[in-house]
Amino acid sequence: xxxxxxxxxxxxxxxxxxxxxxxxxxxxxxxxxxxxxxxxxxxxxxxxxxxxxxxxxxxxxxxxxxxxxxxxxxxxxxxxxxxxxxxxxxxxxxxxxxxxxxxxxxxxxxxxxxxxxxxxxxxxxxxxxxxxxxxxxxxxxxxxxxxxxxxxxxxxxxxxxxxxxxxxxxxxxxxxxxxxxxxxxxxxxxxxxxxxxxxxxxxxxxxxxxxxxxxxxxxxxxxxxxxxxxxxxxxxxxxxxxxxxxxxxxxxxxxxxxxxxxxxxxxxxxxxxxxxxxxxxxxxxxxxxxxxxxxxxxxxxxxxxxxxxxxxxxxxxxxxxxxxxxxxxxxxxxxxxxxxxxxxxxxxxxxxxxxxxxxxxxxxxxxxxxxxxxxxxxxxxxxxxxxxxxxxxxxxxxxxxxxxxxxxxxxxxxxxxxxxxxxxxxxxxxxxxxxxxxxxxxxxxxxxxxxxxxxxxxxxxxxxxxxxxxxxxxxxxxxxxxxxxxxxxxxxxxxxxxxxxxxxxxxxxxxxxxxxxxxxxxxxxxxxxxxxxxxxx
Numbered sequence: 026x027x028x029x030x031x032x033x034x035x036x037x038x039x040x041x042x043x044x045x046x047x048x049x050x051x052x053x054x055x056x057x058x059x060x061x062x063x064x065x066x067x068x069x070x071x072x073x074x075x076x077x078x079x080x081x082x083x084x085x086x087x088x089x090x091x092x093x094x095x096x097x098x099x100x101x102x103x104x105x106x107x108x109x110x111x112x113x114x115x116x117x118x119x120x121x122x123x124x125x126x127x128x129x130x131x132x133x134x135x136x137x138x139x140x141x142x143x144x145x146x147x148x149x150x151x152x153x154x155x156x157x158x159x160x161x162x163x164x165x166x167x168x169x170x171x172x173x174x175x176x177x178x179x180x181x182x183x184x185x186x187x188x189x190x191x192x193x194x195x196x197x198x199x200x201x202x203x204x205x206x207x208x209x210x211x212x213x214x215x216x217x218x219x220x221x222x223x224x225x226x227x228x229x230x231x232x233x234x235x236x237x238x239x240x241x242x243x244x245x246x247x248x249x250x251x252x253x254x255x256x257x258x259x260x261x262x263x264x265x266x267x268x269x270x271x272x273x274x275x276x277x278x279x280x281x282x283x284x285x286x287x288x289x290x291x292x293x294x295x296x297x298x299x300x301x302x303x304x305x306x307x308x309x310x311x312x313x314x315x316x317x318x319x320x321x322x323x324x325x326x327x328x329x330x331x332x333x334x335x336x337x338x339x340x341x342x343x344x345x346x347x348x349x350x351x352x353x354x355x356x357x358x359x360x361x362x363x364x365x366x367x368x369x370x371x372x373x374x375x376x377x378x379x380x381x382x383x384x385x386x387x388x389x390x391x392x393x394x395x396x397x398x399x400x401x402x403x404x405x406x407x408x409x410x411x412x413x414x415x416x417x418x419x420x421x422x423x424x425x426x427x428x429x430x431x432x433x434x435x436x437x438x439x440x441x442x443x444x445x446x447x448x449x450x451x452x453x454x455x456x457x458x459x460x461x462x463x464x465x466x467x468x469x470x471x472x473x474x475x476x477x478x479x480x481x482x483x484x485x486x487x488x489x490x491x492x493x494x495x496x497x498x499x500x501x502x503x504x505x506x507x508x509x510x511x512x513x514x515x516x517x518x519x520x521x522x523x524x525x526x527x528x529x530x531x532x533x534x535x536x537x538x539x540x541x542x543x544x545x546x547x548x549x550x551x552x553x554x555x556x557x558x559x560x561x562x
Contacts (some may be wrong), residue, residue, distance in 0.1 A: 035099040035119040040069070043098040048193050059242060060291060064283070065118060066190050067247070067290070069098060071279040072121035072130045072156065077183060078272045079158050080126045086174060090125045091182035093189055097122040099129075120156075131157045177257050177270050184254025184269075191247055192237045244290045246553070250278050253556075267556045278553045292551040304549040313541030314349050317532060321353045321501070324530060328499040329360065329467050333490045335522050336499070337475075337515070339506035340534030346503040349534070350471050357469045357499070363390045363461075368473040376478040377450075380485060381421060384454060387468070388424035391461055400428050406460045411453065417445060418453050425457075447481065451488040459494045467497035475504040475515055483518040491525035506533060 038046075047062055073096055080086055089095070099119040120131040133155040188194070238248045253269040256262035269275055282290045288305065311318065321336060328334045338346045354364050367383040369376055391403065407425070411418050419425055445453075462468040472478065472486075490500055504515055522529045543561035547554040 036102045037097045037099050037122065040093045040096040040098055040121075043069075043100070044093070044190060044193070060286075063191075063244065063247070063290070064286060067279060067282050068118050068132070069121055070187055070190060071276065071283060072132070073123075073186065074183065074272055074276045074279055075156055075158065076121065076123045076126075076128050076130050077179060078276060079128060080123060081176070081179065081272070084126060086179060088174060088178075088182060090123075091179055091186065093186055095124050097124060127160055129159055131159070133157055176272065180254050180270055180272065180275065181256075181258035183272070183275060184251050184257065187247075187251045187254065188238070191243045191251065192241060194237055246282065246289055246292075246551075249556070250275070250553070266559055269555070274555050278555070281553065288548070288551050289553070305551055306545075306549050310548075311345065311348055311352055312545045313537030314345060314352075314534075317349055317534065318352050320530065320532065321349065322356060324528075325353055325357060325467070325469065325499050327528070328497050329362075329464060331464070331495070331497070332528070333492075333496060333498045334500070334528045335486075335490055335519075335530070336501045337519060337529070337531045338501065338503040338534065339509075339532070340503075341507050342505055344534040344536070346534055347473055350473075350501050350503065353501075354469065354471070357467070360467070361394075361465055362467040362469060362497075363387055363394075364469045364471065365390075366471045366473070369475065369477040371474075371477045377481045377485070380472075380478075380482050381450070381454075383470075384457065385422045385424045387461065388422055388428060392424075392427045394466075403460060404429055407457070410456045410460055414449075414453065417449065418457065421445065421450065421453050422457065447484075451485055454485060455489055455492050458489050458498055459492065459496045462497045463495070464497060467499060469499045469501065471501045471503075473503050475502040476509045476513065480514050483514050487518055487521050487525070490522060490527045 047066065076096075077086070077091065080090075098121055101117050101119060118132065120129060122129045238251065249267070250269065253264070253267050254275060256264070257268050257270045259268075262268050269278070292305070324334050324336050338349065340346050354366075357364050365383045365387050367379055369379065373379065392400070395403065407418065407428075408415055458468065470486075472482075486500060486502075489496075489498060502515070509515060519529055519531060539561055543554055543558055546552075546557045546560050550557060
């Protein structure tokens with residue numbers, strides 16, 4: 026019986042033999058079956074690239090070692106889980122071994138094929154590939170002395186391997202593909218026409234490569250990668266900006282293909298619409314703000330655990346302050362919390378009334394989320410907390426009446442009310458927040474364009490947050506940093522909160538980095554990031 030802590034070794038099949046088996050599986054060719062075969066081949070290609078990267082860090086490589094004959098594919102044995110896992114499954118591949126170096130790569134989490142491949146739908150997430158490289162337990166060493174070759178040559182030879190892997194053809198018959206210049210030997214006869222003859226020869230080689238891969242319906246992204254690798258050794262490549270001269274770049278490209286095949290591998294029909302290319306933007310991704318999103322999420326988690334916290338976000342207009350906060354709003358709502366959002370307006374000029382109105386909307390949110398029994402508990406707690414000032418609470422937040430039973434509602438409205446001053450407003454709101462916010466239902470208060478608020482609003486915020494109770498209030502305020510001076514009341518609020526020992530953070534959003542712009546362009550064009558860099562600078 027196999028030790029569950031040890032990875033399954035499986036059945037070792039020479040890569041050449043495995044490839045022949047793949048060709049047989051594609052007859053007759055079906056859309057789903059062909060895509061599965063391409064995913065399997067890409068899994069093997071990624072494993073080979075990772076093995077080559079590891080090999081060049083320890084021992085020099087020769088030309089002979091970078092060939093299909095030097096690799097073995099390990100697959101699940103036919104009798105293992107035969108009813109549950111068909112031999113054509115992507116998860117059937119356990120790993121790849123490199124014979125000459127006795128290196129073994131194991132796929133730790135071969136996971137699954139995405140929904141698009143399994144069900145014929147688009148938008149799957151692909152394979153969650155993780156690998157582990159160790160000395161092979163199945164191979165004997167076959168090392169010998171040789172001269173080291175440079176990484177460009179290794180990339181070129183790896184491109185030749187990929188050509189054979191995807192085209193099902195023997196690349197040795199394609200002299201130009203192997204790096205030889207088909208007119209190099211005739212240079213003396215050509216004389217001055219030598220340089221002019223090179224360009225058509227290179228175009229012919231590229232056309233030959235593309236047509237062979239296109240004939241077997243290889244995705245354009247893979248065809249491009251093969252050509253970029255093959256041309257890495259050329260002195261005058263057809264597309265010098267896109268040549269792939271490092272194994273790291275090749276690994277990154279192949280990993281991207283596996284991780285998101287619906288975007289980077291099988292996208293042609295999705296992108297083409299009426300003869301034009303449609304950009305495929307991600308709807309819910311915020312580029313270049315991963316660190317900031319983490320800071321906000323961590324702050325909310327601390328509030329959920331206990332206490333109040335303030336988070337200030339500054340930046341120019343359009344820097345993504347609001348969009349950043351919206352990513353956390355979803356987390357708050359999923360966790361059962363309440364979100365109050367208010368955007369101040371420079372023209373209206375009544376910020377305190379707008380803030381009170383936002384708290385009034387909170388009553389409606391509570392009404393929607395709570396059962397009648399839970400509402401009665403809140404009403405009892407409010408009655409105990411504000412006492413005779415319950416009618417004052419109703420005047421300040423009229424929607425609170427929707428939480429009260431009919432009899433209590435009539436009695437509360439019939440009670441007379443005293444005239445409210447600013448201190449009364451602060452007291453009522455503070456007591457209200459103490460009751461309605463809790464560990465299971467924290468409240469997030471987001472005030473946008475805080476630079477257009479006034480000192481009374483900021484005083485209310487300080488009064489609520491500095492209250493030492495069991496309330497759970499997460500305050501987030503955003504402001505345009507280029508429209509406030511160092512003496513603005515916002516910074517005074519920050520100091521006052523810190524003095525009151527309220528956890529306070531300040532974050533300034535700068536422009537996103539070129540790498541993040543490149544990721545956005547790469548996603549929109551469904552192209553490898555290395556090929557879109559020149560578009561992002």
